[in-house]
Amino acid sequence: MALTIGDTAPDFEADTTEGRIAFHDWIGDGWAVLFSHPRDFTPVCSTELGYMASIKPDFDSRNTKIVGLSTDPVGNHEKWAEDIQAIGGTAPNYPIISDSDHSVAKLYEMLPADVEGDPTERTPAQNATLRNVFVVGPDKKIKLVLIYPMTTGRNFDEVLRVIDSLQRTSQHAVATPAQWQPGDDVIIAGSVSDEAAREKYPDGWGGARPYIRTVPDPAA
Template identity: 75%
Template sequence: MTLTIGDTAPDFEADTTEGRIRFHDWIGDSWAVLFSHPRDFTPVCTTELGYMAKIKPDFDRRDVKIIGLSVDPLDNHVSWAQDIADTQGAAPNYPMIADTDFAVSKAYGMLPADAAGDPTDRTPAQNATLRNVFVIGPDKTIKLMLIYPMTIGRNFDEVLRVIDALQLAATHKIATPAQWRQGDDVIIAGSVSDEEAHQIYPNGWHAPRPYLRIVPSPLSPA
């Protein structure tokens, strides 16, 4: 299955380290980040899971739930969590999906439809495409998709930055420029006419070009 931004995130039931869940019900009215891993006990993923545990409060403040995925069984997840705590200083404090039948991985287009067999017989290289990040909104649609190679650690600070921009755009008719950070100026969305923009921004805007209308962020300090 090929997914893209704007598609409904496939719903599923799965066993996790925090019990069995139905994904859409688990998300509820929150945002969610689903990030996948080729196998348990892999080096780069070990560092990522530990870092996510450390910055989970940053996701909590944004009303974003975190959930990981690997094809390993739950007992491996539990053992791996101890390794992560020992080497990274923090164990996963969010659920990890045990996708032992590859159902979730296939539904999200991360593994081919013919993937089968004992998941613990597969090498990490066979699951190299399980290096995805999906940001999913409260409406259960996919807002962001990232895919990383096995050798490159993911930048979850960037995921937080994008979530800030997505949440701002969801509540205001704006877009964000390159390298945007919370509090920086924003761009009036192209779908907003000048007439409507004058109602929203009565003090006007800076426009180096008619299509590039720059205003202070609605969340900037007064």
């Protein structure tokens, strides 16, 4: 069974471009985004790493750390950072894990358990499943899993939107509807009875059906 929402994010220690980290300790009491890459010096990933660097302040403001992962050694990551800056204007300003023994990729079930050997002898196509995004909460549980094909760049603005929703729904007994953005109406969670909802929302709620109880964003 693949890792999924609600599972504990596997802990690990690994070398990165910013030194060795123990993943759970590195996350601390905040949130984290782990996003993986099949190899260094790949075109789509190069654009993604640069874009993530440019919007890192948006993650910081949400108490969310970001970390990349690729199977190449740290030395290659450092050389790749020069290309990333030339391509997108911003070099990675967050750690990139060197998963040169494939241990993290296997732990997160992105590569088969029998993969071994020099990672630089594998092609990106052989590592195609390393195009994942994992959002991890302060409780070290996986909150979101996205898997992208190698030919489609990831939408990290959407990851920010999901983190906004996750943080809102973790703090309040609400859910967020399709296309929700901070400030939009939210839906009272189904676990909240009408009686309890009336206590919390004495002005009532809207909604096209009784089971869709919409109220203003409690954090707006």
